[in-house]
Amino acid sequence: SIWWVVLSFTWFLAAGLKWGNEAIASYAQYFHLAAWLVPTVQTVAVLLSGAVDGDPISGICYVGNMNMENLRKFVLAPLLIYLVVGTTFLVAGFVSLFRIRNVIRKQGGAGAGSKADKLEKLMIRIGIFSVLYTVPASIVIGCHLYENAFHEGWLRSAACSCPESRMVNIKARPIYSIL
Numbered sequence: 001s002i003w004w005v006v007l008s009f010t011w012f013l014a015a016g017l018k019w020g021n022e023a024i025a026s027y028a029q030y031f032h033l034a035a036w037l038v039p040t041v042q043t044v045a046v047l048l049s050g051a052v053d054g055d056p057i058s059g060i061c062y063v064g065n066m067n068m069e070n071l072r073k074f075v076l077a078p079l080l081i082y083l084v085v086g087t088t089f090l091v092a093g094f095v096s097l098f099r100i101r102n103v104i105r106k107q108g109g110a111g112a113g114s115k116a117d118k119l120e121k122l123m124i125r126i127g128i129f130s131v132l133y134t135v136p137a138s139i140v141i142g143c144h145l146y147e148n149a150f151h152e153g154w155l156r157s158a159a160c161s162c163p164e165s166r167m168v169n170i171k172a173r174p175i176y177s178i179l
Contacts, residue, residue, distance in 0.1 A: 001082035002038050004133055006031045008089035011126065015093040015100075046074050068148050076144050083137050090130055097123050 010031065013019040046052060046063055051070040054061045064071025097119065104116045 001079055001086075001137065002035050004086040004137070005082050005089070006035050008086040008093070008130075012089040012093040012096075016096040042074065042078060046070075064144075068151050071144060071148055076141065076148065079137070079141050079144070083134065083141065087130075087134060090126075094123065094127075 010024050013024055014021075049070075051063050051067065051074055052061055053064070053066045053070070055065045063074045101116055101119050101123075104112050104119065
């Protein structure tokens, strides 16, 4: 997801701020540093906080399988931030390209139509790629939000109720030495 932000940011620099290829390429090492450093910091934070837990049914370890606070903090928040920031850069770039296209069409002259057509083809390609990223990313975020909203209810419905139990206030925990 961080690569989506980097891609949309570089596209914004090219389309919105009219940076050239050389100017953007001169910052490539910084883009790569950010794209690798941010997930590294996130991974270290997850591991240091002990946020990785296992699903008791499937046995899959993931952040926020059982702890919804970890899911919100380490999965949902970064995904939402990356999607919003990347989409913001994308929309800003599209606004700039629409302005450029309108200027080209108003100027007219020889070759103005073909320049506008090439620009429109570029906009269509970028738009298709953007949809191919944002729709699945939004679906993944929606699935995590759905799980976050109903997880506690799912656990309560699967738990056995013991109405005759006198130890209501004591939380049952597994005895790890037996496991």
